[in-house]
Amino acid sequence: MSAESLVLLLATGVTKGAVYGLLALGFHILYAATRMLHFGYGAVAVLAGLIALTLTNGLHFPFWLTLIVIILLGWAVGQAHNKWVLAPVRNRDQWIQMIALMAIGIVVENAYALIWGKMPKAAPAFTPGALSVLGAPVSYQSLWIIGITVVSVLAIKWLLDYTLMGKSLRGASNNPLAARLMGISVMSVGGYAYGISMALAALGGMVISPITFAGGQFAFPLTMKGFASLVMGGMFSPIGAVIGGLLLGLIESVTVGTIGSRYMDVVSMSVLLLFLLVRPHGLFGGE
Amino acid sequence: MSTLASIARPRRLILYAILALWLAFPLLTDKTYYIGLAITLGIFAIVAIGYNLVAGNTGMFSFGHAAFMGMGAYTSAVLSMKLGMSAWIALPLSAIVAGLAGYLVGLTSVRLGHLHLAMATVAFNIIFHNIVVNWTFTGGEAGLGPLSRPALGSLVLNTDRKYFYLVWFLVLALLLFTRNVVSGRIGRAMAAAKGDEIAAQVSGINVITVKLNAFALSAFYAGIAGSLLGYYLAYVGPKPFGTDFSILLFLMVLVGGFGSAWGSLFGAALMTFLPEFFRFLSSLAFIPYNVRLVFSDYTYNLLLFGVAMYVVVVYLPKGIMGISWRNLRLGKSKR
Amino acid sequence: MLEVVEVVKDFGGLRAVDHVSFRVNRGEIKALIGPNGAGKTTLLKVINGLLSPTSGEIRYAGKRISKMRPHSRCELGIGSVFQLSQLFRELSVLENAMIGMHCHTKSNIITSGLRLPVCTREEKASRDKCLDILSIVGLEERASVQAGILPIGQQRLLEIARALATDARLLLLDEPAAGLNSAEKEQLGKVILGIRERGADVLLVEHDMELVMDISDSLVVLDYGKVIAEGPPESVRTNKAVIAAYLGE
Numbered sequence: 001m002s003a004e005s006l007v008l009l010l011a012t013g014v015t016k017g018a019v020y021g022l023l024a025l026g027f028h029i030l031y032a033a034t035r036m037l038h039f040g041y042g043a044v045a046v047l048a049g050l051i052a053l054t055l056t057n058g059l060h061f062p063f064w065l066t067l068i069v070i071i072l073l074g075w076a077v078g079q080a081h082n083k084w085v086l087a088p089v090r091n092r093d094q095w096i097q098m099i100a101l102m103a104i105g106i107v108v109e110n111a112y113a114l115i116w117g118k119m120p121k122a123a124p125a126f127t128p129g130a131l132s133v134l135g136a137p138v139s140y141q142s143l144w145i146i147g148i149t150v151v152s153v154l155a156i157k158w159l160l161d162y163t164l165m166g167k168s169l170r171g172a173s174n175n176p177l178a179a180r181l182m183g184i185s186v187m188s189v190g191g192y193a194y195g196i197s198m199a200l201a202a203l204g205g206m207v208i209s210p211i212t213f214a215g216g217q218f219a220f221p222l223t224m225k226g227f228a229s230l231v232m233g234g235m236f237s238p239i240g241a242v243i244g245g246l247l248l249g250l251i252e253s254v255t256v257g258t259i260g261s262r263y264m265d266v267v268s269m270s271v272l273l274l275f276l277l278v279r280p281h282g283l284f285g286g287e
Numbered sequence: 288m289s290t291l292a293s294i295a296r297p298r299r300l301i302l303y304a305i306l307a308l309w310l311a312f313p314l315l316t317d318k319t320y321y322i323g324l325a326i327t328l329g330i331f332a333i334v335a336i337g338y339n340l341v342a343g344n345t346g347m348f349s350f351g352h353a354a355f356m357g358m359g360a361y362t363s364a365v366l367s368m369k370l371g372m373s374a375w376i377a378l379p380l381s382a383i384v385a386g387l388a389g390y391l392v393g394l395t396s397v398r399l400g401h402l403h404l405a406m407a408t409v410a411f412n413i414i415f416h417n418i419v420v421n422w423t424f425t426g427g428e429a430g431l432g433p434l435s436r437p438a439l440g441s442l443v444l445n446t447d448r449k450y451f452y453l454v455w456f457l458v459l460a461l462l463l464f465t466r467n468v469v470s471g472r473i474g475r476a477m478a479a480a481k482g483d484e485i486a487a488q489v490s491g492i493n494v495i496t497v498k499l500n501a502f503a504l505s506a507f508y509a510g511i512a513g514s515l516l517g518y519y520l521a522y523v524g525p526k527p528f529g530t531d532f533s534i535l536l537f538l539m540v541l542v543g544g545f546g547s548a549w550g551s552l553f554g555a556a557l558m559t560f561l562p563e564f565f566r567f568l569s570s571l572a573f574i575p576y577n578v579r580l581v582f583s584d585y586t587y588n589l590l591l592f593g594v595a596m597y598v599v600v601v602y603l604p605k606g607i608m609g610i611s612w613r614n615l616r617l618g619k620s621k622r
Numbered sequence: 623m624l625e626v627v628e629v630v631k632d633f634g635g636l637r638a639v640d641h642v643s644f645r646v647n648r649g650e651i652k653a654l655i656g657p658n659g660a661g662k663t664t665l666l667k668v669i670n671g672l673l674s675p676t677s678g679e680i681r682y683a684g685k686r687i688s689k690m691r692p693h694s695r696c697e698l699g700i701g702s703v704f705q706l707s708q709l710f711r712e713l714s715v716l717e718n719a720m721i722g723m724h725c726h727t728k729s730n731i732i733t734s735g736l737r738l739p740v741c742t743r744e745e746k747a748s749r750d751k752c753l754d755i756l757s758i759v760g761l762e763e764r765a766s767v768q769a770g771i772l773p774i775g776q777q778r779l780l781e782i783a784r785a786l787a788t789d790a791r792l793l794l795l796d797e798p799a800a801g802l803n804s805a806e807k808e809q810l811g812k813v814i815l816g817i818r819e820r821g822a823d824v825l826l827v828e829h830d831m832e833l834v835m836d837i838s839d840s841l842v843v844l845d846y847g848k849v850i851a852e853g854p855p856e857s858v859r860t861n862k863a864v865i866a867a868y869l870g871e
Contacts, residue, residue, distance in 0.1 A: 037402045039350075039409075088601045095348060095401050099541070099600040106534070106593030113586050220530055224413065227406050262421045269410040269417075276395040276407055464735040471734035471745060472720075472727055479710050479721050486708030489670055491696035491725030491788050500731060 007136035009253050015142040017249020018149035019208040021242035023222065024229035025156060026200030028241040031230070032173035033193035036097055040105015042222030044077060044198055045205030047112050049214040052206040053123045054116075063126045067206065074202025078194035086190065109219045120216030123209040141210045148207055152200065153242055160238065165192045173236065221265060228272035234282030244282065310455065313448045322447040326519055328559040329454035330512045335540055335551035335558075336458075336465055337508025343546025344469060345501045346481035348401060350533045351392070351408030352509050354415035357528030358385040359510025360517040361419060364431040374437030374518055382510035389506020390499060397498045412530050420525045430524030434517055454515055461508060462548060468504075477501055531589070538596055544606025553607055623648055623823050624669070624792055629678030631664055631847075638664045640847035641678070646792065651814065651824040653834045656844035657867055662827045663705075665844070666794050669825070670702045671695045682792065697725040701790025703781045705797040711770030715761055718769050718780055719752040722787025752787055758820075759783045759813050775806030782813060792823045799830040811837050835859070843867070 023045060031037060048070050055061040055069060081104070089100050125141040132138075160166035171179040172189040179189070205222075212218070225248060233244025248268055255267045275282065313322050334356060341347050362381035366372040372380075388411070396407040419425040426432075436444045437453070444450050468474050479487035480494045487494050517523040535558065543554025568574065569583035581587045599606070624646040631639040638661045646652045654662050667673040669680055671692035680688050687695055696702075701722075710718055727748060729741040756762040759779040764772070769780060778798055785793055795814070799807050807830065814824060814837055828834050834841065834855070841858045843851040845867040851858050858864055 037406065039405075092604075095346075096600055096604055098348075098402060098405065100597055102534075103593050103597035103600065106596065107590055110586050110590035110593060114590065118586065220409070221413070224406070224409055228410075231403075263417065266414050266417045269414045272410050273392070273395050273407060273414075276399065276403060280396075280399055280403070467737050468731055468735045471741065472724060472729045472748075473731050473734055475713070475717055475721050476724055478713055478717075479724075482710040482712060483708055485672065485692075486704075486710070487721070488692040489672070489696060489702040489704075489708075490721050490784060491693050492721070493691075493693045504731060 004135040005257065007134045007138065009257050010250075011133070011136065011138045011142055012256075013250035013253035014246060015145050015211065015249070016208070016252060017246035018146050019204045019245070020225050020229045020248050021245025022149055022152060022200050022204040022207075023226035024233060024241035024245045025153065025238055026197035026204070027226045027230045028233075028235065028238055029156075029169065029200075030193050030197040032236055033169045033189050034172075035176075036094070036101070037227065038081075038105065038197075039098070039102035039223055040108060040219070041197075041201055041226060042219040042224075043105045043109040043112075044074070045201040045208075045222050046215060046219045047108055048074060048202035048205035049123065049209035050112055050116050050121075053121060053209065053214045056124060067203075070202045070206045071199050074199035075195045077202070078196070078198030079191055081198065082187070082190040082194040090186070105219070105223075112215065116215050118216070120213030120218075123214040125210040139211070141207075145207045145211070148203070149242075152203060153238075156196070156200075156238065159196070169193060169196075224272070225268060228268055228275075230282070231272055231275050231280065232282055234284035237282070237284040240282055240284035243284065247283075310452075313451045319447045322451050324559055324563070326447065326451050326454050328555055329451075329458045330515050330519070331539065331555035331558045332458050332552055333461055333512040333515070334509050334536060335543065335555045336461055336548065337505040337512075338536065338540045339546060339548070339551050340465060340469075340477075340508075341501050341505040342540055343544075343550075344474065344481065345477040345498055347397070347498060347502060348405050348537070349408040349502070349505070350405055350530070350537055351410075351412035351415075352505070352536050353528045353530070353532035354408075354412040355385045355389055355506040355509035356513030356516070357415055357419065357525075358388050358506075359513030360523045360528070361425055361431070361513075362510070363514040363517050364434055364523040365425075367434055368431055374435075374514075375439075378437075378511065378514045378518075381514045382507050385510025385513065386503045386507030389509075390503035392506075393499045393502035397502065398495050408533070409530060412528075412533050416525060416529045419528070426524070428525065430522060432522035432524075434521045434523065436518055436521065450519055454519075457511065457515070461511070466548070473497070473500070535592070538592060538599075540606075541596065541604075542599055542606055544608030547606070547608040550606050550608035623683055624825065625679075625681040626665070626669065627679040627681065629665065629668055629680065630676045631661070631668055631673060632676045638847050639668065639675075642844070642847070642849050644842045644849065644852060646823050646825050648823060649818060649821070650839045651818055651826065651837055653826045653828055653838040653841045654844060655828065655831075655834060655841055656850075660844040661847040662844055663796055666702070666704075666796050666825070666827060670700055670794055693725065696788050696790075699789060699791035700794065701785030701788045701792070702794045703778070703785050703796065703798060705800050709769045709772075709777055709781060711768070713769055714766050715756065715769055715772070715780055716749070716752060716765040719756055719783045719787050720748055722784040723748045723752065724788075726789055752783075755783050755786050758786070758816060760809065774801050775803070775809070778802065778806075778810065779813060782817075786817065786820075786822075790822055792825065793817060795824065795826045795828075797827055797829060799828055799833050807833055 023041070027037070027041060051073065052066050052070050055066045056063060061069070085100065085104050086097060089096050125139065126144045127140040130137040130139040131143070160170060168179065168189055169192055171182070229244035229248045230241050231244070232247055233240030233242065248271070251271060252264050252268055255264050313325070316322070334352065338349070338352055341349060359381040362384045363374070363377045366377040366380060367374060392407055392411045393404070396404040420428055436450065438444065444453055476487070476492045476497045479490065479492055480497050484494050516527070539554035539558045540551065542557055543552070544550030565582040565588065569579045571579070581591060626645070627643050629639055629642050630637065642665060654665065656662055664673065668675045671690060675688060679686055682695070682698060682700060685698070687698065710721065727744050729744055733741040753762055753765060756765060759782055761776060761779055761783060764776070769777070772780065782793070782798070798810055802810060811833055814826070817824060826834070826838065838855055840854050841852065842849060843858060843864050850863045850867060851861045
């Protein structure tokens with residue numbers, strides 16, 4: 001394989017992997033703190049991508065402003081989930097909450113399809129153009145994505161280690177009962193967990209749309225890839241989530257490079273099933 | 288599941304009467320449209336009954352059952368078209384293949400809990416759909432066809448009327464089979480596994496095996512339904528076997544009521560007649576256009592289903608069959 | 623029949639069971655007593671397989687069972703009744719008992735579904751046996767009642783019936799008298815003695831001293847996870863260390 005194709009492969013893999021890592025991180029925080037998986041997670045990411053598109057193209061926001069708005073919107077959506085969507089089902093069985101979340105995901109997905117249409121749209125890169133590395137084009141958007149991911153992961157790490165919010169999240173993750181006994185309410189943990197995870201979803205949705213598309217039918221596959229990354233990396237490890245994402249991204253780009261893009265999802269989903277079968281706690285996990 | 292024996296005598300007679308009427312109606316009408324609906328109803332009922340075994344009696348959820356239907360349908364198509372196998376052999380074989388697939392999928396995650404299992408079923412659905420759409424062997428987007436109707440010697444089931452009897456014979460047979468399983472040793476084990484896993488384990492039940500077998504059985508039923516659909520339409524294509532459809536199947540059982548045979552029938556009826564109802568509503572000129580769009584546009588439909596799913600799971604988690612003042616959960620409940 | 627050999631169970635930094643050893647012999651009713659938090663329930667869970675020991679061995683009828691899963695141990699003959707109700711509330715009394723027969727019966731999906739004679743015969747035999755067991759604990763009149771609505775004394779008896787239906791040769795009972803009134807406790811005592819008569823051994827964790835002294839053949843006393851006394855009721859009752867442990871809390 002030539003150096004050029006290798007670079008291309010690595011670049012695409014790491015770029016997509018970084019986004020999957022972001023999504024997986026959000027998924028991880030949600031799961032660790034609330035033991036819940038949100039099937040509509042991908043829908044929120046795609047929605048964010050569409051809103052970002054409208055803000056940038058329609059309202060001519062500079063991209064850094066869009067970025068901030070999107071993150072805040074994600075946080076807000078998370079709070080809405082925690083306060084209103086989950087309110088009637090808070091004390092009920094786990095499956096009921098799971099279905100309620102899925103239902104909202106379906107509503108969101110079809111709502112944005114109605115507003116923005118079902119066709120995927122092209123989104124402008126933050127900085128147009130590309131860099132040439134060993135003869136292969138590496139877009140500036142890729143660099144942005146990688147950079148944003150690194151910053152986000154560090155920010156989350158800081159949040160988890162040094163803030164009160166982070167400590168309550170970690171407490172809830174390690175020992176839900178003890179956390180509650182110490183006065184950390186389920187409601188506030190939920191608020192933090194959903195807030196952060198939806199913000200990450202929104203961020204991921206926004207940064208990936210220039211490379212793939214904004215909108216379209218990608219919600220469910222995105223959710224599943226977030227989950228796959230999480231399983232591979234370890235459901236209880238934030239670093240694992242990110243590494244799982246990178247791994248998935250690389251697996252996908254290798255698949256596209258060899259077999260072609262048609263069976264890409266088959267391969268990534270098969271890897272998920274394989275991990276569930278033989279190593280459900282992932283590479284870095286342990287409960 | 289309430290058994291026939293537990294229903295009071297006069298009610299039972301009414302039930303038999305309804306059954307007799309139902310079985311007789313294809314002989315009384317020529318409208319293939321209605322018979323066709325009844326066939327579709329039967330097919331969905333088979334899936335629903337199997338699905339209920341998993342969700343209602345054993346407490347597991349799958350969002351990938353359309354893929355098991357697809358496995359049944361495609362296997363039948365391949366066996367009949369490419370190997371010239373008779374439908375009477377192809378159908379059970381396909382169902383077994385579907386059941387096997389269910390077993391393997393279950394193997395990955397039954398021991399890991401609801402959430403993981405649900406994700407695994409979606410993963411399988413994506414894999415299945417992706418493969419059949421892209422593989423030339425399965426006909427890609429165009430699918431496989433034409434499939435000839437099953438034949439018993441010289442008797443070919445080439446009219447809807449004859450096919451109706453095949454489908455409903457299977458529905459009744461499977462209902463009976465399911466009832467037998469549920470009221471026997473395995474059914475008790477499933478109920479125990481659903482009620483309290485730990486208690487079940489210390490009572491000697493290997494919960495994982497019970498759950499796996501239940502899951503495989505439900506995939507088997509879905510496989511039968513899929514094959515029946517294929518032979519009916521004389522064609523098998525990727526469209527009805529994607530993740531959207533799996534979620535609709537789930538919704539069907541949720542609304543009908545988990546664990547209830549009547550619920551399965553009700554859910555199947557909903558699944559069959561709702562599209563017709565929507566089509567009817569969207570043709571009524573006196574309803575303003577915007578409102579009519581809700582019924583005619585597929586995306587609006589799905590939105591509506593999402594809302595319905597939320598409302599049902601929050602306020603009526605036991606489905607229609609569970610309606611009683613006690614089960615209607617209005618407002619914030621603290622169990 | 624049951625040998626607990628140097629069992630240790632740690633939870634992170636906490637040692638709940640500290641080198642405990644004792645035996646339950648054939649036909650013996652042994653009671654495991656001690657102040658709250660002494661590790662008694664933990665020990666029971668190690669014996670029936672819900673927890674695995676950090677070190678040490680459990681031997682049953684000479685076999686090492688420490689690596690076996692709970693349902694396999696049940697198949698060997700270890701039955702458990704726990705304090706938190708483990709009834710299947712939606713099922714009837716009879717169905718609850720019949721669940722106990724699961725590991726000794728064979729009907730599978732195919733034979734049950736097709737109603738093969740092999741299956742119907744087995745069902746009938748199970749029903750008869752369970753009705754029999756229900757009459758031992760005094761519940762045969764309520765066979766078709768939904769288990770969830772039984773008063774707590776009868777629920778306890780039903781759980782014992784279910785454990786008996788598993789053909790248990792060793793019955794582990796965790797605080798069976800909890801929440802029972804004196805009449806129910808008396809009934810419970812009789813049932814436990816009846817169980818011994820049918821050839822099963824009993825290991826009983828209990829706080830109710832009257833019941834314990836009444837029916838046990840020997841006692842093991844735990845405090846902070848360690849065995850501090852063992853022997854027949856009378857000698858344990860007057861043992862200084864035991865008195866100190868109870869009073870010292």
